[in-house]
Amino acid sequence: MAVGLTHFLVVGALLFCLGLYGVLTRRNAVAILMGIELMLNAANINLIAFNKYVAPAALDGQVFALVVITLAACEVGVGLALVITAYRNLETVYVDRIDVLKW
Amino acid sequence: MNWWVEIAKAFLAAVGMFTFLAIVAAMFGVLLERKVGGWIQSRLGPKHVGPQGVLQTLADTIKLLQKEHITPRAADVLVFNTAPLIVTTAGLMGWLVIPFGTLWGKVLVVRDLNIGILFFAAMASMTVIGILAGGWASNNKYSLLGALRSASQMISYELPLGIALVAVAMEAGTLSTVGIVRAQDGWMGSFIFRQFPAFVIFLVAATAEVNRIPFDLPEAESELVAGYHSEYTGMRFSLFMLGEYAEMFAMAAMITTLFLGGWKGPLLPPILWFFLKMYLVVFFMMWVRWTYPRFRLDQLLNLSWKILLPAGLIWILISGYRITF
């Protein structure tokens, strides 16, 4: 049995759902960011798999995956800066404790 | 070809290559380090084991192999035991793309990847995970501090390293290490002449990336009692050291490949030229180590972010202009 597009899509879907589970259930803000990273990676697997199997003539899928990686780096940078600021001011990184609107 | 034959071949090649490197880079490297250090500080260095002390590292290795593995009670055992392996593997993986020379018209390289230098940078960036894991798992404040210093240092110096690689890739028009060596023909064709600022940036960033003096803050013996590997004993400690030396030699080999024309040279056989140039760079790094004191953390980060990175970006602009027009 040859490895086809569906194989990669299934792996991507499983990874995405694992990330979603992490985002939904974690209390720690950093762990939520990790879940988001898993979801972005799942999207990247799909982009590159579609690139290879559906539109191999152009490299648009890989280019988009690179853009996603760049934006993920931005997102992690800003997200972690927010976590550090929250920890500094509220002394917690648990998102259900960060419930003040101002301080 | 069966897939498991391929896997077995890859496995055997990796074991052979890594054994060779452990002997050439780590064992000989440590001996050289001590001899050069002795020479610079007007002492003799190791002298008792074997003729002129050449078997000293072998004796040390046997001693380290016999030592007990001590795992601190509060350590995270799984992470504690995995961390040295990560460092060693990452340090050795970079060698896969280094071309050692030519023999009977064939280039001696494990894999001539078409993303060669990108692969090398990626592997160099993996070391820091092992260091962070080891420092955290030891459950010791000095280890953790060393690991955190290491993380900030290595992340900061990866950027100038990558920028220097970009400049070289622009000049050569390829990411493959063999292609880069081929692009440097003739004596003046070596990229050290055409890409001198990139060479300086790469050399400084490489020294910082492998945590050597004057950038050895992660393990600063006098402040952090050896930093991230304080709690490691016996062979695990030496695995950290092996990884460090393998990466230092890999950086020297990469500088040889990128800037000094790789295996190229007159008269002598190519392999000899490659090792000659590589040991020249290694000697330079040792010379620096035994001459300069350690930087402060803020000086270290300023050097990366305020000097090397802007200089590298400007140099990319200049060399892009020169290559295009």
Place this chain on the structure above:
Amino acid sequence: MGTLMAFIILSAVTLVPAVVVVTSKNIVRSALSLVPTFLGITGLYVLLRAEFVAGIQVLIYAGAITVLILFVIMLTEGGTGVRVRQVNEQVPVGALVSAVLATLLIWVFLRTPWPQGPGTLPEHTAGQIGVTFLSSMVLVFEVTSLVLLISLVGAIIIARRER
């Protein structure tokens, strides 16, 4: 056969640590489990003949993002302090939603007849990606660099200690 074997191994390397990432009680262990996940994904990229993206994946995700995450964990709770509950009360709901979504997605993927595109991937993708970025995708490229710059400045301003 070899490709299928490689695919199975790489999927396992991707998905098993991913489970640890989202379920481990120890936050540092779950951050460290991101590394094999990202490396497994890198392997899948190599299998899909996207070697340039694979290199960038190791460099950015495994080398930089994981380190940044570990760094922030150690600057905040550290994983060494008191043992606190890491999950909220949404565990059953979250598990249900994820499972249903996974089933739905896989069902859709298996039923859809995917079109097979013409042509083949170029031998070396790195140069082609560069050309694409600077010709048809130049706007995307510029906007991405702008976003990168803005988030760099933003992260510094947010994280800088005031007073």
